[in-house]
Amino acid sequence: MAKVRIYQLARELGMESAELMELLDTMGVEYKSHASTLDAETAEAVKEIVREQRGLEEQRKAEEARKALPHRAPVVAVMGHVDHGKTTLLDYLRKTRVAEREAGGITQHIGAFDVHVGDKRIVFIDTPGHEAFTTIRERGARAADIAIIMVAADDGVMPQTREAIAHAKAAGIPMIFAINKIDLPQANVDRVMQDLMREGFVPEAYGGDAIVVPISAKTGQGVDELLEMLLLVAELEDLRADPEAEPKGVIIESKLDKRAGVLATILVQEGTLRIGDHVVAGEVWGRIRAMMNADGVRLEEAGPSTAVQVLGFSELPTAGDVLEWVPDEAAAKEISEERKEERKRREEEEAERRRVRSMADLLRQMQEGQQKEINLILRADTQGSLEAIKGILAKEETDEVKINVMLAAVGAPTEGDILLASTANAAILSFGVNPAGSVKKAAEKKGVLLKSFRVIYDLIDEVRVMVKGQVEPTYREEVIGHAEVRAIFKLPKGGNVAGCMVTDGKIVRNAEIRVLRGGEEVWRGRIESLKRFKDDVREVAAGYECGLKLAGFDAFEEGDVLEAIQVVEVTEV
Numbered sequence: 001m002a003k004v005r006i007y008q009l010a011r012e013l014g015m016e017s018a019e020l021m022e023l024l025d026t027m028g029v030e031y032k033s034h035a036s037t038l039d040a041e042t043a044e045a046v047k048e049i050v051r052e053q054r055g056l057e058e059q060r061k062a063e064e065a066r067k068a069l070p071h072r073a074p075v076v077a078v079m080g081h082v083d084h085g086k087t088t089l090l091d092y093l094r095k096t097r098v099a100e101r102e103a104g105g106i107t108q109h110i111g112a113f114d115v116h117v118g119d120k121r122i123v124f125i126d127t128p129g130h131e132a133f134t135t136i137r138e139r140g141a142r143a144a145d146i147a148i149i150m151v152a153a154d155d156g157v158m159p160q161t162r163e164a165i166a167h168a169k170a171a172g173i174p175m176i177f178a179i180n181k182i183d184l185p186q187a188n189v190d191r192v193m194q195d196l197m198r199e200g201f202v203p204e205a206y207g208g209d210a211i212v213v214p215i216s217a218k219t220g221q222g223v224d225e226l227l228e229m230l231l232l233v234a235e236l237e238d239l240r241a242d243p244e245a246e247p248k249g250v251i252i253e254s255k256l257d258k259r260a261g262v263l264a265t266i267l268v269q270e271g272t273l274r275i276g277d278h279v280v281a282g283e284v285w286g287r288i289r290a291m292m293n294a295d296g297v298r299l300e301e302a303g304p305s306t307a308v309q310v311l312g313f314s315e316l317p318t319a320g321d322v323l324e325w326v327p328d329e330a331a332a333k334e335i336s337e338e339r340k341e342e343r344k345r346r347e348e349e350e351a352e353r354r355r356v357r358s359m360a361d362l363l364r365q366m367q368e369g370q371q372k373e374i375n376l377i378l379r380a381d382t383q384g385s386l387e388a389i390k391g392i393l394a395k396e397e398t399d400e401v402k403i404n405v406m407l408a409a410v411g412a413p414t415e416g417d418i419l420l421a422s423t424a425n426a427a428i429l430s431f432g433v434n435p436a437g438s439v440k441k442a443a444e445k446k447g448v449l450l451k452s453f454r455v456i457y458d459l460i461d462e463v464r465v466m467v468k469g470q471v472e473p474t475y476r477e478e479v480i481g482h483a484e485v486r487a488i489f490k491l492p493k494g495g496n497v498a499g500c501m502v503t504d505g506k507i508v509r510n511a512e513i514r515v516l517r518g519g520e521e522v523w524r525g526r527i528e529s530l531k532r533f534k535d536d537v538r539e540v541a542a543g544y545e546c547g548l549k550l551a552g553f554d555a556f557e558e559g560d561v562l563e564a565i566q567v568v569e570v571t572e573v
């Protein structure tokens, strides 16, 4: 950036010169008047400070506004190892703690139900699987606020207990441990506590801060305490939502009913959803025709932390998709069309790039995210090899790069691992066990690095390479071709397409484009579409014509030169 005068910079930042001069004083910058010039470095520093101040101010205001909103009920998910009692607990709660049903209401399984404790309410999600956390978080939202991790007192912490913990951690939600089946003679609560400590959770009874409640889902012993603890954690989390805001939620479940058609359960998180509202969830749209809660009661409206089964979607929405309110049917249709097209385009691009992800890809991603942490999921044939791998890996950590083992478990990688890895941007490395074909496919689809090793040291080497790559990978730009703009076409929907001739090299769909006019760069960015006649193409070679639409630039002029650039990695890996 060149030099800039104080009044110019003030205008650029939308502030008074006097205000800016005050800031300069506190920074110890010298100047004569508001017309004095600042060097590029100082101007940049000023911008940085102003941005930061505004950010803090906005945060404070947002927090203040949030504090003025009413509280909402917590949403809880129950997770744990097979047979540790999830279903039994949910059944117990449903039977004993659900409010008196209104006349005519019959309990329905809709994927979530309310439990009443005094004048408080807790929403339990009772849809199977971890999707309630992970898939949803992937899309920038989450369904559950608190996780109950069930551990059977006669069995202790098992592989899926660890998975459940890893999922809750990845979702960033607090956990409460319920040690279940304490009615059994062979129950050993202390042993489970020891297990938990080995996982890094020190129970309150041992002076730590992990909340552990011994219960029997069968007899109901301890369940009241568990509910109390949930309310306590909810209070600490200070969960609030605005019932007046634009409605927002997530799809908890969806199914096709022979008679009713598409039935979808929505957890409303913000605002109030009403009959007649138009909504979009992923690529599917709908108009809410009827709403029913888990007690079979028809509702006219549903506020924050309410789960309702709705009628009115055109197609099956996907569980985990975010639900948004839209003003009318035209908007609903347009958005769902747009998303379908967007997905098709993405899939085409994916197909283009379809190949096993290389180490370089992962490194690039990590570098982009400035991540100096390597997230790993380890899978091995025995506990012994896992311990050995973890032991060696711990020594591979450096001051700059942390190795974060999110999950270390015996057995082949599962689809749950893939979900976790894609959420947490982790790599899955397995030793002595091979993932099933379906798991490999899932990894490929989600772009998760999944590798199997037969020699521990090969696995360790892979991690070493990652650590090294974390330190300083570098990239170089390479010009791969040029095209000249010969004609400009206006699209009926808006925007311009440049009719071009590729003059040298090639133009590739995923390249970056510099628009050059008289040798000067006037814009730089991505290609939105690259066509030969009516067809989308991946690349166009020298000597051929093509139609090019850029993402965010329309001001083409005849004679403009479009330079295609690709980034190549020069890291020695």
Ligand SMILES: Nc1nc2c(ncn2[C@@H]2O[C@H](COP(=O)(O)OP(=O)(O)OP(=O)(O)O)[C@@H](O)[C@H]2O)c(=O)[nH]1
Pocket: 080, 081, 082, 083, 084, 085, 086, 087, 088, 089, 180, 181, 182, 183, 184, 215, 216, 217, 218, 219
């Ligand atoms: N004695 C005793 N048995 C229990 C208790 N909780 C669950 N069980 C029994 O443990 C078995 C498994 O319980 P479920 O509730 O089906 O376990 P789950 O975690 O839902 O299992 P999956 O759905 O297979 O993952 C059943 O036979 C239950 O009756 C308890 O508190 N005490």
